[in-house]
Amino acid sequence: MRIFKTDKEDLQEAAENIRAGRLVAFATETVYGLGADATNDHAVASIYEAKGRPSFNPLIIHVPSLAKAKEYVTFNDVAERLAASFWPGALTLVLPRVENCPVSRLASAGLETLAIRVPGHKLALEFLHACDRPLAAPSANPSGGISPTKAQHVIDGLEGKIAGVLDGGPCPVGVESTVVGFSEAGKPVLLRPGGITREALESAVGPVLTHDADGTTPSPGMLLSHYAPNATVRLNATTKEPGEAYLAFGRDYDTIADVNLSVNGDLTEATALLFSALHFLDEMKFERIAVGPIPEIGLGVAINDRLRRAAAPKENKEAVGT
Numbered sequence: 330m331r332i333f334k335t336d337k338e339d340l341q342e343a344a345e346n347i348r349a350g351r352l353v354a355f356a357t358e359t360v361y362g363l364g365a366d367a368t369n370d371h372a373v374a375s376i377y378e379a380k381g382r383p384s385f386n387p388l389i390i391h392v393p394s395l396a397k398a399k400e401y402v403t404f405n406d407v408a409e410r411l412a413a414s415f416w417p418g419a420l421t422l423v424l425p426r427v428e429n430c431p432v433s434r435l436a437s438a439g440l441e442t443l444a445i446r447v448p449g450h451k452l453a454l455e456f457l458h459a460c461d462r463p464l465a466a467p468s469a470n471p472s473g474g475i476s477p478t479k480a481q482h483v484i485d486g487l488e489g490k491i492a493g494v495l496d497g498g499p500c501p502v503g504v505e506s507t508v509v510g511f512s513e514a515g516k517p518v519l520l521r522p523g524g525i526t527r528e529a530l531e532s533a534v535g536p537v538l539t540h541d542a543d544g545t546t547p548s549p550g551m552l553l554s555h556y557a558p559n560a561t562v563r564l565n566a567t568t569k570e571p572g573e574a575y576l577a578f579g580r581d582y583d584t585i586a587d588v589n590l591s592v593n594g595d596l597t598e599a600t601a602l603l604f605s606a607l608h609f610l611d612e613m614k615f616e617r618i619a620v621g622p623i624p625e626i627g628l629g630v631a632i633n634d635r636l637r638r639a640a641a642p643k644e645n646k647e648a649v650g651t
């Protein structure tokens with residue numbers, strides 16, 4: 330596959346590939362996305378094929394501005410305020426498709442709603458402008474695997490299956506966007522924890538409802554085994570057993586750490602390193618990974634969500650996605 334750099338010629342060439350219906354992965358602030366022209370059924374179908382993703386699992390649509398988003402979905406008041414507060418950035422809003430919305434039905438898996446966001450990464454925004462199309466983009470990894478936060482992760486997972494990757498260096502946030510939908514009464518509902526914390530959402534719009542992951546979740550991508558390394562994962566480990574790699578957070582278990590997500594206990598730093606660390610431990614061929622305790626506050630909620638899925642039994646992986 331081609332590795333497109335950040336210069337104008339490469340950016341244009343990558344955009345031409347998109348307009349020709351091919352797949353190009355690109356850097357965003359959260360994780361690398363596997364981009365396709367969202368208005369092209371065939372291109373969207375090839376995303377599902379390249380990832381091996383169940384086609385009932387809908388994709389996020391990326392646009393360069395709120396004004397563009399309004400061409401595809403209808404905003405309510407709370408959604409307007411969330412977009413004003415957090416776009417461009419790691420927040421995805423699930424909103425009703427406008428009438429005659431040109432986005433492929435396949436991208437929203439037949440639903441009447443569409444998940445949409447304006448990414449907060451300079452290169453991603455330039456790319457969206459150059460493409461001049463909305464881009465459907467799930468994380469650029471084989472379905473069920475660890476999300477990519479470097480161009481090399483994309484190459485390792487999808488070599489031979491896509492036209493190229495637009496290399497913007499390591500992703501600064503490191504976990505996927507927070508997905509927010511709306512109840513029938515128009516109240517915001519947290520569908521997937523991610524790069525924007527619940528605390529930040531609530532300081533902008535007040536209480537946000539929780540959708541507990543009990544298997545009836547309305548966000549179809551939130552099925553159990555996911556983000557999974559080849560190794561088995563043991564959570565809340567305060568010891569390291571023989572043969573295990575130990576993934577630590579903070580100083581408490583640093584003496585037994587093979588990788589420490591943040592010696593200083595900084596959740597932002599830990600989030601940025603999480604998927605890279607899992608990729609690295611897989612490359613080192615560890616069969617088992619023990620993960621130390623991580624506080625369930627702020628970005629720790631998104632980290633623990635991903636780690637619980639990484640630790641889930643893989644027989645659930647069939648039903649999974651993204």
Ligand code: TXA
Nearest residue numbers: 359362387388442443444467468505506548549550651
């Ligand atoms: O940060 C991100 O969000 C990355 C980057 C590339 O932007 N993208 C990403 O996409 O994580 P993906 O496809 O891996 O995750 C999409 C999530 C899934 O949980 C999916 O179920 C949910 O969004 N989703 C998409 N459309 C939906 C809809 N209409 N209703 C409810 N949930 C939806």
Ligand code: MG
Nearest residue numbers: 467468476651
């Ligand atoms: Mg994903």
